[in-house]
Amino acid sequence: xxxxxxxxxxxxxxxxxxxxxxxxxxxxxxxxxxxxxxxxxxxxxxxxxxxxxxxxxxxxxxxxxxxxxxxxxxxxxxxxxxxxxxxxxxxxxxxxxxxxxxxxxxxxxxxxxxxxxxxxxxxxxxxxxxxxxxxxxxxxxxxxxxxxxxxxxxxxxxxxxxxxxxxxxxxxxxxxxxxxxxxxxxxxxxxxxxxxxxxxxxxxxxxxxxxxxxxxxxxxxxxxxxxxxxxxxxxxxxxxxxxxxxxxxxxxxxxxxxxxxxxxxxxxxxxxxxxxxxxxxxxxxxxxxxxx
Ligand SMILES: [Zn+2]
Ligand SMILES: [Zn+2]
Numbered sequence: 170x171x172x173x174x175x176x177x178x179x180x181x182x183x184x185x186x187x188x189x190x191x192x193x194x195x196x197x198x199x200x201x202x203x204x205x206x207x208x209x210x211x212x213x214x215x216x217x218x219x220x221x222x223x224x225x226x227x228x229x230x231x232x233x234x235x236x237x238x239x240x241x242x243x244x245x246x247x248x249x250x251x252x253x254x255x256x257x258x259x260x261x262x263x264x265x266x267x268x269x270x271x272x273x274x275x276x277x278x279x280x281x282x283x284x285x286x287x288x289x290x291x292x293x294x295x296x297x298x299x300x301x302x303x304x305x306x307x308x309x310x311x312x313x314x315x316x317x318x319x320x321x322x323x324x325x326x327x328x329x330x331x332x333x334x335x336x337x338x339x340x341x342x343x344x345x346x347x348x349x350x351x352x353x354x355x356x357x358x359x360x361x362x363x364x365x366x367x368x369x370x371x372x373x374x375x376x377x378x379x380x381x382x383x384x385x386x387x388x389x390x391x392x393x394x395x396x397x398x399x400x401x402x403x404x405x406x407x408x409x410x411x412x413x414x415x416x417x418x419x420x421x422x423x424x425x426x427x428x429x430x431x432x433x434x435x436x437x438x439x440x441x442x443x444x445x446x447x448x449x450x451x452x453x454x455x456x457x458x459x460x461x
Contacts, residue, residue, distance in 0.1 A: 170335045171201035172378065173458040176215020179342075179384050179398070179420040180242050190427035192455025194218070195242035196341060196420060198380065202332050206310035209234045210328070210339050210380075215455065216246035224251040229258055233310050235301075236264035237341055238325035239275050247276060248285045256293040263299045263309065267324050273298040301326055317372045319343035321397035329372060335461065336376045338413075341420045343382050345369070345399045345407050357387075357406050366407060373411040377461060380453065381408075383418040386433055401433045405440045409448055415459075416441075418452045 176194035183193040195213025202208070207223075209216065212234055223232070232252055237243055252258045264272035273289075276298075280289040289296075301307070303326055307314045312332040319325040320343055327340040346365035348358070363370070373379050384390075384398035399407075401418065408416040418437065421430055434452040441448040451459075 170203060170332050170337065171458065171460050172337065173199040174453045174455055175199060175219045176213045177419055177421060177453045177455055178423060180423045182214045183423045187426035190454060191421060191430050191452065194455060195245065197246060198339065200330060200337065202310050202312050204311060207232055208310050211237055211243045212247045212250065213242050214246045217249040220251035224255065232258060232260045234260060234262050235328060236262065236272065238321065238323050239267055240323060244276065244279060248280055253292045253294045258294040260294050261297045261299055263301050265301045265324060265326050317368065320346060337378045338373050338376045339380050341380065341382045342397055343399060344397045345403050347403060357403055359406055362403065362407050363410055370411045373413055375412050378415045378417055379408055379413040380417045380419045382420040383433060384420055384422050401437050402440060405437045409441065409444055409446050413448060415449045415451060
């Protein structure tokens with residue numbers, strides 16, 4: 170399988186000198202199956218560059234775009250996705266009905282004339298819209314895709330992609346549950362993580378790559394219980410418990426500079442090593458690719 174990051178930032182695009190290393194675009198991840206079929210995870214502003222790349226290389230094979238949820242940072246790039254405007258392309262959008270509204274209607278609404286000059290129904294590509302439900306299994310691009318509910322402020326789906334022996338979990342905009350954020354000693358109660366996140370642990374168990382929300386460090390997440398995001402220390406312990414092989418930090422706080430994210434990664438690596446585990450920790454960055 171192949172993974173490439175086109176947008177790694179949460180909430181809002183943040184171009185500028187302090188985000189050059191990890192990137193300022195909002196979430197978009199390209200996955201290629203072992204048979205080189207294309208799945209795109211989320212359509213933040215990062216999807217614009219991916220669209221230019223696909224169109225520039227004459228790509229006209231099927232395009233599958235899977236959306237975790239409909240907060241702006243996960244759909245705002247769709248109107249700027251160049252393959253939409255080429256009638257040779259077949260694009261299928263996958264997403265959950267959210268707060269009673271189907272994916273097609275939600276995506277149409279962000280392209281009505283108050284927001285964008287071209288309506289979704291006017292686009293040339295052959296677009297289809299498929300409903301996703303949680304706790305379900307699908308065949309997308311000829312691989313198995315499983316779904317689970319994430320803990321977020323709006324209904325959000327987390328996805329597992331299983332291609333033969335290989336697996337990737339995409340779990341962004343997810344709050345790992347804890348009784349208290351941290352105690353005074355800055356130490357996570359591991360039993361809390363096990364007890365309160367059983368379903369998520371089972372879902373991720375033994376996966377090759379976990380791409381997970383790491384919006385905050387463990388101090389700044391204090392007081393943000395219920396916001397639907399996770400601190401990096403909790404996430405590291407969760408990954409150790411779930412026997413994840415590679416943890417990929419993702420969906421960074423828009424206020425975090427490259428230096429701050431370097432520190433997040435360093436802390437994450439220190440914990441993983443300190444616990445004597447084999448967990449490999451990586452910080453996603455725009456343009457980074459992984460083949461495994
Ligand atoms: Zn988000
Ligand atoms: Zn969100």
